[in-house]
Amino acid sequence: MTTTELVLNPHLALPDIIELTRTEGDAWKLSHVRRVLKLIGLIGAGMVYDETAVTIATxxxxxxxYPRFQQxxxxxxxxxxxxxxxxxLPRMVLPDTAxxxxxxxxxxxxxxxxRPVQSTEALLLREADFLDFLGIIGLVREYGRGPKEMESACRTVLKRRELIQDRFTLPVAQQMAATRLARLAQCLAWLQEESFDFL
Ligand SMILES: [Fe+2]
Ligand SMILES: [Fe+2]
Structure with missing residues (x-):
């Protein structure tokens, strides 16, 4: 980790976290966060949870x-x-519970x-993150990740689908997953047809 180059303010607030996500990740990763936050709002509608905590966690x-932090x-x-x-988090003003x-x-x-999760917030992020791997967006994300290798991208999407598809517990997430799984299956079938399976 090259944290020596990262100069952080002693006090951080959400706008700083957003900006750091953009600069340390990139626009592609920030878009993933924004989609996941949108999904959390949809699948968590009517549920009681700490919106600030789940937003920061997301x-x-x-x-x-991210390159700077990975080990x-x-x-x-x-x-x-x-x-x-x-x-x-030590630089943010947050209650211990959050x-x-x-x-x-x-x-x-x-x-x-x-592993099972304890908090509603953990469940929401997990299932929202799962959803962003399914459907057209899941397929496009995998191809967007590169490299120029279509067959392995397809294999990764299928392998991930196997691990995710039966794990949704929240009713709205289950509905959205069903739609995304059907779209993904259709899209993969079209891809196979148009490519004559030469990927
Ligand atoms: Fe992740
Ligand atoms: Fe993620």
Missing amino acids: YLHDWGA PGVEHALRSRQVAETLI VAIILETIEYHDYRDF
């Missing part, structure tokens, strides 16, 4: 995968939690993590 959830051998969700815990929620929400978000 901005921070993938920081462990070989440390899974990105855990690394994101470490960065939040040591570098970011800090605990944010840390759990970040650490447990990844689809490869099958």
Whole structure:
């Protein structure tokens, strides 16, 4: 980690976190956060949760995968939690309850993590993050990630779908997942037809 180059204010607020997400991640990663926040609003409608905590957690959830913060051998969700815990949250004015929620929400978000979550906020981020891997957006994201290799991108999308598709628990997320899974299946079938399976 090259934190020596990162000069942080002693006090950080949400606009600083947003700006750091844009500069340390990039526009592509910031768009993912914005979609996930939108999804959380939709799948969490009518639920009681700490909106500030889940918003901060969503901005921070993938920081462990950003070049400045990533560490070989440390899974990105855990690394994101470490960065939040040591570098970011101590600079924010937040109640202890919110800090605990944010840390759990970040650490447990990844689809490869099958541990149950405790908080509503962690459930919301997890299922919203799952949804952004499905449908047309999931396919486009994978191709947008590069490199110029269509077959492996397709394999990754299918493998991820296997791990995600049966894990939605929130009713709106289940409905959205069903729509996205159907679109993804149709899109993959068209891709196969138009490419004559030469990917
Ligand atoms: Fe992630
Ligand atoms: Fe994510």
